[in-house]
Amino acid sequence: MAGQKIQRQTGVALWRQIADRIRTSINHGDFDETGMVPPETTLALQFGVNRHTIRSSLAALAQEGIVRAVQGRGTLIERKERLSFPISRRTRFSQGIGDQVRETRSVLLAAGEEAATTELARQLKIKTGAPLVRLETLGQADHRPVSRATSWFPADRFGDIAEIYRTTGSITKAFKELGVPDYVRVVTEITATHADEGDLTDLQLSPGAIVLVAQALNADLDNVPVQYSISRFAADRVRFTVEN
Amino acid sequence: MAGQKIQRQTGVALWRQIADRIRTSINHGDFDETGMVPPETTLALQFGVNRHTIRSSLAALAQEGIVRAVQGRGTLIERKERLSFPISRRTRFSQGIGDQVRETRSVLLAAGEEAATTELARQLKIKTGAPLVRLETLGQADHRPVSRATSWFPADRFGDIAEIYRTTGSITKAFKELGVPDYVRVVTEITATHADEGDLTDLQLSPGAIVLVAQALNADLDNVPVQYSISRFAADRVRFTVEN
DNA sequence: TATGGTTGTCTATATCAATAGACATTTAGA
DNA sequence: TCTAAATGTCTATTGATATAGACAACCATA
Numbered sequence: 001m002a003g004q005k006i007q008r009q010t011g012v013a014l015w016r017q018i019a020d021r022i023r024t025s026i027n028h029g030d031f032d033e034t035g036m037v038p039p040e041t042t043l044a045l046q047f048g049v050n051r052h053t054i055r056s057s058l059a060a061l062a063q064e065g066i067v068r069a070v071q072g073r074g075t076l077i078e079r080k081e082r083l084s085f086p087i088s089r090r091t092r093f094s095q096g097i098g099d100q101v102r103e104t105r106s107v108l109l110a111a112g113e114e115a116a117t118t119e120l121a122r123q124l125k126i127k128t129g130a131p132l133v134r135l136e137t138l139g140q141a142d143h144r145p146v147s148r149a150t151s152w153f154p155a156d157r158f159g160d161i162a163e164i165y166r167t168t169g170s171i172t173k174a175f176k177e178l179g180v181p182d183y184v185r186v187v188t189e190i191t192a193t194h195a196d197e198g199d200l201t202d203l204q205l206s207p208g209a210i211v212l213v214a215q216a217l218n219a220d221l222d223n224v225p226v227q228y229s230i231s232r233f234a235a236d237r238v239r240f241t242v243e244n
Numbered sequence: 245m246a247g248q249k250i251q252r253q254t255g256v257a258l259w260r261q262i263a264d265r266i267r268t269s270i271n272h273g274d275f276d277e278t279g280m281v282p283p284e285t286t287l288a289l290q291f292g293v294n295r296h297t298i299r300s301s302l303a304a305l306a307q308e309g310i311v312r313a314v315q316g317r318g319t320l321i322e323r324k325e326r327l328s329f330p331i332s333r334r335t336r337f338s339q340g341i342g343d344q345v346r347e348t349r350s351v352l353l354a355a356g357e358e359a360a361t362t363e364l365a366r367q368l369k370i371k372t373g374a375p376l377v378r379l380e381t382l383g384q385a386d387h388r389p390v391s392r393a394t395s396w397f398p399a400d401r402f403g404d405i406a407e408i409y410r411t412t413g414s415i416t417k418a419f420k421e422l423g424v425p426d427y428v429r430v431v432t433e434i435t436a437t438h439a440d441e442g443d444l445t446d447l448q449l450s451p452g453a454i455v456l457v458a459q460a461l462n463a464d465l466d467n468v469p470v471q472y473s474i475s476r477f478a479a480d481r482v483r484f485t486v487e488n
Numbered sequence: 489t490a491t492g493g494t495t496g497t498c499t500a501t502a503t504c505a506a507t508a509g510a511c512a513t514t515t516a517g518a
Numbered sequence: 519t520c521t522a523a524a525t526g527t528c529t530a531t532t533g534a535t536a537t538a539g540a541c542a543a544c545c546a547t548a
Binding site: 257258259293294295296297300314315316317318 | 534535536537538543544545546
């Protein structure tokens, strides 16, 4: 556990800061030898806070299913994971993390049609107001939610993509059926922010958590934009890897 | 302002959540027409909180120099910025954002020698314990801190890099003097976390802020690793752009 | 100069966050 | 079976967070 001090009177409660730090340490493998978090009294000493504050932190982590406290023994680590998510010209959800998990799945949350806003039109190189298909999807790895994405497709070429996606569960396959045998990632923009209400429910996050936001543009092999998407990842579960 | 509700009893104070949201809206250009933040009473109504809570949020933003309240008129937007930071095979700090700001600068905070840890040795493809030069640098754009980085270089090839960097203020130039005419980014890992104490001081962040963390490996044209670095960016000031 | 809209300041109250201490309960191992 | 070490529970107190209401001070403008 790095010796960074925690911040007081910042609008972020100590128990939350400490919970975030312990979660990071778990993901980093700091406690792999024992498979347990250090005793509450030890942590309280390390962080310079009261034991009750540590208990609040561990309670939050237990709520997330990351640790489990056993009276008399200690606090066991139940789960640790931070998926490495490659971002490259050939970025696809399932491919990159396929070797890190047993099963990846993509679920359609919602679908609909809407007119292109100025921003979406600029990205997809179409006219403002042109019809778009919007898909809301949830990416899962081993039945754990990892990302939630909103994607827009030009409706003239991909009017039926929602239905095809619903049956195949794959954007790549849907594209193939609609005459796009292959596509590439043109650009990805990455930002970070606090989790909103949708993130909390869809990604099963605890409030105050951080999400990584990736805005991506995909194009077919003729360099014509086919998909613009905004994906939100649980920051403590993934890591983006940019291979150049 | 997006209609996301704010979270109560999460360990993150309401005033901080709201401050983050307002800052994002400012950066997004939501208030560009008036150049002002909506009145406190309006914001209180929108977020469903007391006016005093909004005042706490605006006070925090004023502390950051983002807004300035004027009695009788309203709260003026003083500054908005979110630099787009390209990540590519030829990523350098100054080049990518050069057209977005008037001046970029890099300052040496500290330098020293240390032995390679297992992790650093693996990245740089050298032996564990081999001597490394460590540089702590601060990247600035128009005199505003944007990123703080820790870099490691194999000492056998780059033993004098600290001194050369101190005079030139450029890694690229230092490499050139040491016989590396060109170098490329091999891989970049991107994560996000809360700001630590060093971030607060060096990046002039308010506590609880988010930082984007980029761990990067650079290699020379023979594909020999020359630099491993961990950079921390103020998440509300930058956006990573991955061109593929 | 009168008015409406805005920020600034004050008091009061309730709840959350954090500390402090004491003791019970459970487990593993000597 | 005793003991040490760990988590579980309880009470009490302090400071930060949030709400509520009232009013002052200031600005732009009709």
